[in-house]
Amino acid sequence: MEVTFLGTGGAVPTIQRNTSSILLRREGERFLFDVGEGTQRQMMRFETGFGVSAIFLTHMHADHVLGLPGLLQTMEFNDRTDPLSIYVPAGTRGDIEELLDATATDPSYPLTIRNICPGDTALEHDEYTIQTFETDHRTRSIGYALVERDRKGRFDRERAEELGVPVGPKFRQLHQGTPVELDDGTVIDPEQVVGPPRPGRRVVYTGDTRPTASTESVATNADLLIHDAMFTHNRVERAQQTRHSTVREAAKLAVEADVERLALTHISSRYATDIEPLAESATDIFGSNAFFPDNGDSISIQYDDVRSKG
Structure with a gap:
């Protein structure tokens, strides 16, 4: 799994930072979270390709959708034929339809815009x-979390052989959770040779928000939390007025959620x-695993047991 930060700036783009957009790759799929002004140019610049599987918008402010x-339209010019779904906060589908209508954007490939509520599952795999x-901004808004299911525990081949399990199909049966019977009638249960389930990876993206209990809950033990961090804490009143977060607030939330890494955007x-x-x-507050990604930075998200070995 890899995350590429296409845009890490606030509402006003700068030479250093484009407006909001995050690309997440997982096993050949590409998911795009927010599409600020100039996102397609960032995709060209950082060579991510346009083969996006789905788009997820946190809210309708211009710096996230323009x-x-x-x-x-570029996907259309590139002869895309695959269907594309765009997920938006409930009640904002009409806003996106009006934006596309105003810009004469009517692609020939199948395009679906889906309203989604906080607490819903947008994609099931x-x-x-x-x-x-749920997030807390000045308009309808939501955050997204990609949560992998637990993986099977490690198969202990050495222990299986000690128990007399012959090399071959019975190994696979045990690893898939099915007991096997040996020639002498002995039954070997999967728990004897398969370790506990191994956790999948979790990546959480807030979009623009104040710190919220729902963010802390969904980000608990996350491998990566990407959190709004628009201001230093001496501007906390401004953050409260505009429904953004300070760096200190985001870092404290990440500590409480016990996340592995914190990307501040x-x-x-x-x-x-x-x-x-x-x-x-x-x-x-958070230590060296807090960072401010630049445009184009990519980071790899490894499984916890792989990280531990490293």
């Missing part, structure tokens, strides 16, 4: 879900050339 018409959660243009005031607050 890149959508151009991207959809055998190996993962994409869930929604939606950085105000006032810090365009110097994020040091922001960085000091983040590392003081």
